[in-house]
Amino acid sequence: MKNKSDKTEKKRQKEQYVVEEMIRLYCRKHHGTGRSGRMCPVCQELSDYAKLRSQKCPFMEEKTFCANCKVHCYKPEMREKIREVMRFSGPRMLLYHPFFAVWHLICSRKEKKKQKNGESR
Template identity: 55%
Template sequence: MEEQSVEKKRQQECRTVEEIIRLYCRGHHHERQGKMLCPECQELADYALARIRHCPRMAEKTFCSVCPIHCYAPEKRRQILRVMRYGGWRMLFYHPVMALHHMLLSWKWHRKHG
């Protein structure tokens, strides 16, 4: 995969994770103002985005959940899984194009590795 498409994939994954965390924060922490995240969710977003930005397997993998390298600390992994479970399906209502793109990638991965 050429470098430009890997970077595009990395940016798309960052946007998706940010939006799912934003949905979770909006649903659980009502002190948000505008697009700001609460401190707890901002910390998780910063952590997740740093992991995505430094991912050595971005060209090969589809999602962190199917990656053989688990680079999240155990507590952060539990937090992001909770956030993903809450926000993942809600993406269909708030960001349908992102959600469909994610579903298509997931379908392709499962078909290939299935």
Template identity: 45%
Template sequence: MTVDEKRKLELKTMYQIIGIYCHNKHHTSKGHLCEDCEHVWEYAEHRINACPHMESKTFCSVCKTHCYEPTYREKIREIMRYGGPRMLLVSPIQVIKHIYLEWKDKKRG
């Protein structure tokens, strides 16, 4: 997988998870984010696009560098804890790949 493909996959996954969270918690229509979640998405998109480790890392959750400011880091954790498990209903193959890559990285480290 190329660096661009990894970045696109990470962006897609993050947007989907934020979308799940926003739809269920803030009652927005599917495919739309409320103003607060839109700000979180823009911040996450910027951080993912600026990631200096994209070539060698799998996902932000297993990265050695914390790019997110503490307030955003906590909000992203909250969103990921809620939306991550629900991704099984939206994109089960993507979730399985994520779990496998995280497991593989932990085994290597």
């Protein structure tokens, strides 16, 4: 059981890292925060909120990405903000974080195939 828990926690940390990097990229390009690694207060709030939602996610073990989840736990305004960040940062991740961009594409394709075959929750 511990191994399953460790795997889930590792997955959670990876997801949190990727989301934070996407928000950081968005903030750098839209709010001029530069490469210091710091985010503006609005983006930092979104990042903190995304981490909190990830920590409380009861589906972490099975899910791929929040966009594929049937339960949307983000407040509507935060959900719209994270969508905006994802729309902007997603395509640019290929330049800034190619490994995570390719990983995301592969996982998304697998999830779509799974849903098409009726294997989804």
